[in-house]
Amino acid sequence: xxxxxxxxxxxxxxxxxxxxxxxxxxxxxxxxxxxxxxxxxxxxxxxxxxxxxxxxxxxxxxxxxxxxxxxxxxxxxxxxxxxxxxxxxxxxxxxxxxxxxxxxxxxxxxxxxxxxxxxxxxxxxxxxxxxxxxxxxxxxxxxxxxxxxxxxxxxxxxxxxxxxxxxxxxxxxxxxxxxxxxxxxxxxxxxxxxxxxxxxxxxxxxxxxxxxxxxxxxxxxxxxxxxxxxxxxxxxxxxxxxxxxxxxxxxxxxxxxxxxxxxxxxxxxxxxxxxxxxxxxxxxxxxxxxxxxxxxxxxxxxxxxxxxxxxxxxxxxxxxxxxxxxxxxxxxxxxxxxxxxxxxxxxxxxxxxxxxxxxxxxxxxxxxxxxxxxxxxxxxxxxxxxxxxxxxxxxxxxxxxxxxxxxxxxxxxxxxxxxxxxxxxxxxxxxxxxxxxxxxxxxxxxxxxxxxxxxxxxxxxxxxxxxxxxxxxxxxx
Numbered sequence: 341x342x343x344x345x346x347x348x349x350x351x352x353x354x355x356x357x358x359x360x361x362x363x364x365x366x367x368x369x370x371x372x373x374x375x376x377x378x379x380x381x382x383x384x385x386x387x388x389x390x391x392x393x394x395x396x397x398x399x400x401x402x403x404x405x406x407x408x409x410x411x412x413x414x415x416x417x418x419x420x421x422x423x424x425x426x427x428x429x430x431x432x433x434x435x436x437x438x439x440x441x442x443x444x445x446x447x448x449x450x451x452x453x454x455x456x457x458x459x460x461x462x463x464x465x466x467x468x469x470x471x472x473x474x475x476x477x478x479x480x481x482x483x484x485x486x487x488x489x490x491x492x493x494x495x496x497x498x499x500x501x502x503x504x505x506x507x508x509x510x511x512x513x514x515x516x517x518x519x520x521x522x523x524x525x526x527x528x529x530x531x532x533x534x535x536x537x538x539x540x541x542x543x544x545x546x547x548x549x550x551x552x553x554x555x556x557x558x559x560x561x562x563x564x565x566x567x568x569x570x571x572x573x574x575x576x577x578x579x580x581x582x583x584x585x586x587x588x589x590x591x592x593x594x595x596x597x598x599x600x601x602x603x604x605x606x607x608x609x610x611x612x613x614x615x616x617x618x619x620x621x622x623x624x625x626x627x628x629x630x631x632x633x634x635x636x637x638x639x640x641x642x643x644x645x646x647x648x649x650x651x652x653x654x655x656x657x658x659x660x661x662x663x664x665x666x667x668x669x670x671x672x673x674x675x676x677x678x679x680x681x682x683x684x685x686x687x688x689x690x691x692x693x694x695x696x697x698x699x700x701x702x703x704x705x706x707x708x709x710x711x712x713x714x715x716x717x718x719x720x721x722x723x724x725x726x727x728x729x730x731x732x733x734x735x736x737x738x739x740x741x742x743x744x745x746x747x748x749x750x751x752x753x754x755x756x757x758x759x760x761x762x763x764x765x766x767x768x769x770x771x772x773x774x775x776x777x778x779x780x781x782x783x784x785x786x787x788x789x790x791x792x793x794x795x796x797x798x799x800x801x802x803x804x805x806x807x808x809x810x811x812x813x814x815x816x817x
Contacts, residue, residue: 341462341572342565343367345502353502354526355553356492357534360523364505365539368490375460378574381408381583382459388587407583407657408576412458414663415575418691419454421732423447424702427758427766429724436718437709438765440479452483457568457698458575463488465701466506466525467562467708479712480706484563491565502526504563507539516796519547525563530556559711565804566701568694575690579657586653591645593748603632608633662686684733685778691731699727728758 344416350356380386384406393400424447428434449465456463462485464772469477488507493499503526508516519535532554534547556562568574576583609632658665664683682687706722713720739761747756753773 341371341708342491342493342501344493344495344499345501345602347496347502350502354529355531356503356524356526361505362540362542364490364492365507365522365541368507369539370560372426373615376576377580378460379487381406381576381580382412384409386587387584388591391588391591392591399598401591401594401598403590403594405581405583405588405590407586411576411579411657411661411663412455412574413696414666415458415687415690416451416454418687418731418733419698420451420696422446422730424450425730425758425765426706427726427728427754429726432721432724434706434710434720434722434725436713436720437722438687440709443478444480446481446612449481449483453566454698456483456486457566457694460486461568461572461574461577462486463566463568464491464504464506465564465566465705466504467564467705467712470558479709483604490562491561491563501561504561504565506563510534519545525556525561527559527561528555530554557712557715558708560704560708562708564701564704564708567697569697575663576661579661580652581663582657586650586657588645589650589653593650596641596646605635606633606635630688659686660760662690681733688731688733695729698729702727730761 345360347353347754350360384404386404386406386408388402388404391400391402426434426438453463464483466482468480468482470480471477484506488509489505491504492502494502501523506523506525507522507652508523510521512518517537519537520533520539522533522541523537524531524533530553532539532550532552535541535545536547537545612650612677632634654665664687703722703725706725706727710720710722740761744756744759753770757764757769760769
């Protein structure tokens with residue numbers, strides 16, 4: 341998360357002191373436990389696997405149902421299942437940026453970015469340059485581990501970003517820890533520290549030759565922080581207690597079923613000689629009318645009550661996460677796209693809130709790209725770019741196309757074509773439509789005998805030309 345400091349106390353913003361960095365690193369370490377827990381729950385490492393029952397004779401089944409992963413994957417798919425698009429205004433070009441995004445497969449990057457947002461509640465990416473040859477570099481964007489990254493802002497209302505820190509853990513070839521590479525990115529500089537052990541910076545914990553200082557050219561601090569919400573909480577973070585309760589219930593449910601199978605045989609009024617083997621028939625028992633009785637002692641199971649409780653917990657999880665249960669009978673395969681929107685109303689509201697924070701980071705990404713490309717003398721302008729995030733829900737294409745047709749002449753096609761799903765580029769669609777119309781006109785002229793190589797054919801047919809070449813006489817009847 342972003343830490344606020346009083347920037348007026350810094351002598352040089354491009355060279356924050358080690359004492360300040362150590363203080364911030366300590367604050368980050370205090371949050372590592374929460375972030376690790378969120379990651380563990382997404383990966384299926386739930387508290388049920390650490391459960392110890394007080395009764396050593398009880399069956400300790402450990403059943404894990406990963407609602408955390410379901411919630412994050414559903415939200416991620418809804419947010420980035422359709423690629424994020426950028427719509428330009430007033431004829432301004434960002435072609436160089438979109439081409440760079442295509443080279444770096446930004447769609448896959450955005451999916452992982454949203455996954456981090458949903459899981460951790462925060463995500464970080466870093467713009468950097470990679471060398472293609474001795475004279476050429478390409479722009480790249482890397483996703484950084486939220487557990488090892490933070491940014492620092494001033495304490496003003498605008499929260500201006502001062503610098504970002506990325507702590508890369510290093511290991512020896514045998515896998516043992518080998519300190520950290522701590523990179524501090526400011527508006528103009530990159531300062532790197534290489535520690536011997538741990539991430540704290542000191543003269544005794546620094547390898548020879550560090551710190552190293554170099555210039556960076558992005559025009560701003562190149563680490564961008566994305567917030568899942570203002571509280572910076574993951575999408576399942578407040579539901580961990582319900583997830584644990586469901587896992588406990590299902591585990592005990594299986595244990596009860598095992599106990600039911602492992603029944604005890606009770607024999608009244610007689611004895612069984614020898615050892616009773618599995619599957620062996622009971623022969624030679626006294627007649628039942630003499631008080632002899634044989635029966636199984638089993639644990640009574642109330643499956644209806646257990647299922648009611650399981651359904652209640654499941655409903656709470658889906659209701660509070662705003663992520664519906666897609667296996668519910670209400671999600672039949674034959675419902676229309678509009679009806680599906682009503683079923684997903686809560687999730688769509690959640691996404692609309694998440695969009696606002698995500699767009700802030702995406703606009704900063706565009707600005708950083710613009711700064712670098714202008715240094716490379718490429719003409720780009722992101723001042724009026726609209727970031728469009730289209731939820732990945734079933735779309736009625738017939739209705740969409742009808743709306744685009746009805747809007748023609750009222751709303752610019754650059755806008756109306758953006759209503760199409762699947763991230764179509766509106767400008768490319770306009771160019772394709774123009775090319776298609778030109779081809780149709782050319783084919784019609786050719787079919788009517790109006791070849792461009794002979795521009796007089798139509799004039800002869802209409803009587804605008806005579807043998808004298810006077811084109812100004814009245815048409816013949």
